[in-house]
Amino acid sequence: MTTSDDALTYVYAAVPLSAGLRDALEGLRGIYGSPVLFVTAPGTVAGDPRAPLAFATSHVPLRDFNESALKNHFEDLEWLEDVARTHHDVVQALSTHTTVLPLRMATVYQDDDRAGRALAEQYEAFAERLAQLIAHTEFGVKIYLAPAAAPADTGPATGPGAATTPGKAYLQRRRAQHNAQEAVYGQAQNAAEVIGAIASRYASQHVRHPTQRGALTGPAENVLNDAYLVPDANAEPFRAAVEEAVGVFDGIRVEVTGPWAPYSFAMPPAVGQHSATGEERGS
Structure with a gap:
């Protein structure tokens, strides 16, 4: 199917294409309710035993x-x-039926032919990466700290070491608050180390994302935002091991999400992405 002059070709992901996948996703709708279609690369090598790749x-x-x-x-x-x-919904729908290599949001080409040529140019790289992602999914692990409470005014302190002036009392409360927050940060650091040790047993790759701020986290402070590529056979043991291990830490909340399509691992390991053991526009 060609693209009309007043439309562009939006690409969600690269996938191994089969008749079964076409049938399973018939009727799937994408942005603005437009049907999801498959664009293949021209000149696919004859006799290649792998399923031909396509852009969804x-x-x-x-x-x-x-x-x-x-x-x-x-x-x-x-x-x-x-x-x-x-x-995300299209990528997740694809991932329930096949290995999927998600592309960045708003990857667009002028038409289907340009998209097909772009796929051909990157065919081997996509095929190699998809082969590495077979039977793997992504899990996210985040650590949050509760917002620090303001130092409370509990009235005049008594007993040995009590402050003798309101100013000194305030400073004592601030110091106590700081010490409590430092203890929570220490708990978060210990939890992160435990999670890393668990991941070394269950995950094959790891990405450390920037921590989140603002409306994404609410009043809590996000201090760890990691993604792990986990073999399907390890998925539930990984989740269970993390959730059990972090239950002993006070003052923090650990959130485990997934399984997801491997957004964080669509490209080969690079800076900030490593083994867990140790927008593009078409012209």
């Missing part, structure tokens, strides 16, 4: 996904959230 795509309006429109839309949080959710 849909057509999106040029007016909303050209370069200048995207710059404006990325300031529109409601629009951005809708597109991100749909992108």
